[in-house]
Amino acid sequence: MLDSVLEKNRSYLQNTDPEVFNALVGEEKRQRFGIELIPSENFAFPEVLALLGSAFTNKYSEGYPGKRYYGGQDYTDIIEDLARERAKKIFRGEHANVQPLSGSAMNQAIYHAYLDPGDTVLGMELSHGGHLTHGAPVSHMGKIYNFLRYKTIINKGGIIDWDEVEDLTLRYKPKILLCGHSSYPKDLDYTKFKSIADKVGALTMADVSHIGGWIATNHLNNPLDAGFDFMTTTTHKSMRGPRGGLILSKKEHAKKIDSSIFPGLQGGPHMNQVAATALTMKKVATSEFNNYALMVLKNAKKLAEELLAEGFDLITGGTENHLIVIDTVKSLGLDGKKAEELLDEYGITTNKQVIPDDPNPPLRPSGIRLGTPAVTTRGMEEEDMKIIAKWISKILKEKENLKSLTGLKNDIKNFSDKFVLPGI
Numbered sequence: 001m002l003d004s005v006l007e008k009n010r011s012y013l014q015n016t017d018p019e020v021f022n023a024l025v026g027e028e029k030r031q032r033f034g035i036e037l038i039p040s041e042n043f044a045f046p047e048v049l050a051l052l053g054s055a056f057t058n059k060y061s062e063g064y065p066g067k068r069y070y071g072g073q074d075y076t077d078i079i080e081d082l083a084r085e086r087a088k089k090i091f092r093g094e095h096a097n098v099q100p101l102s103g104s105a106m107n108q109a110i111y112h113a114y115l116d117p118g119d120t121v122l123g124m125e126l127s128h129g130g131h132l133t134h135g136a137p138v139s140h141m142g143k144i145y146n147f148l149r150y151k152t153i154i155n156k157g158g159i160i161d162w163d164e165v166e167d168l169t170l171r172y173k174p175k176i177l178l179c180g181h182s183s184y185p186k187d188l189d190y191t192k193f194k195s196i197a198d199k200v201g202a203l204t205m206a207d208v209s210h211i212g213g214w215i216a217t218n219h220l221n222n223p224l225d226a227g228f229d230f231m232t233t234t235t236h237k238s239m240r241g242p243r244g245g246l247i248l249s250k251k252e253h254a255k256k257i258d259s260s261i262f263p264g265l266q267g268g269p270h271m272n273q274v275a276a277t278a279l280t281m282k283k284v285a286t287s288e289f290n291n292y293a294l295m296v297l298k299n300a301k302k303l304a305e306e307l308l309a310e311g312f313d314l315i316t317g318g319t320e321n322h323l324i325v326i327d328t329v330k331s332l333g334l335d336g337k338k339a340e341e342l343l344d345e346y347g348i349t350t351n352k353q354v355i356p357d358d359p360n361p362p363l364r365p366s367g368i369r370l371g372t373p374a375v376t377t378r379g380m381e382e383e384d385m386k387i388i389a390k391w392i393s394k395i396l397k398e399k400e401n402l403k404s405l406t407g408l409k410n411d412i413k414n415f416s417d418k419f420v421l422p423g424i
């Protein structure tokens with residue numbers, strides 16, 4: 001049934017807009033024949049793809065279940081209630097808002113709800129693993145609020161500099177103490193953050209966008225268990241859901257968060273995305289997903305071990321989650337831009353990445369970032385990680401003599417093609 005609906009839509013598309021159709025087919029081939037190692041990417045559940053293209057796309061639903069500004073909400077209320085209840089259950093949250101259109105919007109909604117312009121937030125330094133939406137100077141949020149930053153201690157395996165976190169908190173009394181990351185390969189001690197925040201009455205916020213799926217399955221620590229006020233996560237990375245965001249919070253924050261999303265920041269929620277989020281929350285609660293999450297983490301460990309054995313220098317010395325950052329300058333005298341391009345040439349997709357206190361600029365940084373969620377979705381296991389690590393090593397080490405790698409592109413293509421690509 002699902003297949004036939006998708007097939008019908010494809011043939012419409014092919015007839016009406018061959019240019020877009022051909023680009024779609026090109027992208028599908030790129031995904032099928034390549035090895036996808038960007039840690040924030042994944043392959044959505046086929047049911048998610050179907051719901052995103054469903055009748056829910058057509059509906060305007062400003063407001064919340066039972067309190068909408070448009071009629072005809074019988075079915076949208078059902079899916080939003082399902083999404084909220086399921087999210088609360090899997091993350092042990094008291095309140096859930098499933099309407100943020102993206103990860104950026106979910107973080108902004110919290111800042112706008114609790115901060116006045118000029119107020120202070122303490123978050124993780126971008127080059128040490130933090131995210132743009134945690135107050136990078138180039139972001140709008142960085143211009144509106146006063147973001148201060150803590151770092152990790154590079155020569156102590158990249159642990160968080162707790163003395164600095166505490167010192168900055170006591171000195172500047174931030175309104176929000178923020179943790180979470182997009183390129184930090186370690187789990188976090190949320191209890192420690194909470195105890196420091198409590199010394200000055202700061203609110204606690206964890207942006208777990210990269211690791212939501214591993215928290216939902218209890219393989220990594222849950223900030224809500226440590227008494228955090230807010231936890232935000234994207235739904236499209238580790239959880240294989242639609243592109244979007246989720247906010248979990250204590251009940252006392254429910255009203256402020258909901259009105260900060262609507263009418264504060266957004267108009268009509270994307271109900272096709274909300275329907276797909278409801279489905280995703282159901283999938284994430286299954287034992288099948290739990291096995292998947294465990295495999296992602298095992299694969300990342302194995303890939304890190306193999307890269308270390310090949311002589312690569314890894315930020316923090318390895319990984320405790322799904323992502324790995326290679327210092328390509330230290331390992332091979334190669335900047336991250338060049339490393340990303342070389343691997344891309346062979347169908348291995350990674351992304352250039354700044355490393356802690358990087359002396360190089362963001363478009364030509366000193367490292368690359370890799371992760372295992374997408375390859376694990378395709379069914380790859382630890383033995384496959386060994387093969388991939390060897391290929392990465394070969395390509396980057398042979399940078400001056402790529403002719404010696406004749407045939408490798410085809411080997412990678414044939415290897416990838418052996419694994420299923422869900423929904424495509």
Ligand SMILES: Cc1ncc(COP(=O)(O)O)c(C=O)c1O
Nearest residue numbers: 102103104131133181182207209
């Ligand atoms: C930690 C973190 N927060 C927020 C975001 C922003 O999400 P989006 O791209 O959906 O706006 C990302 C995405 O990369 C992220 O990694």
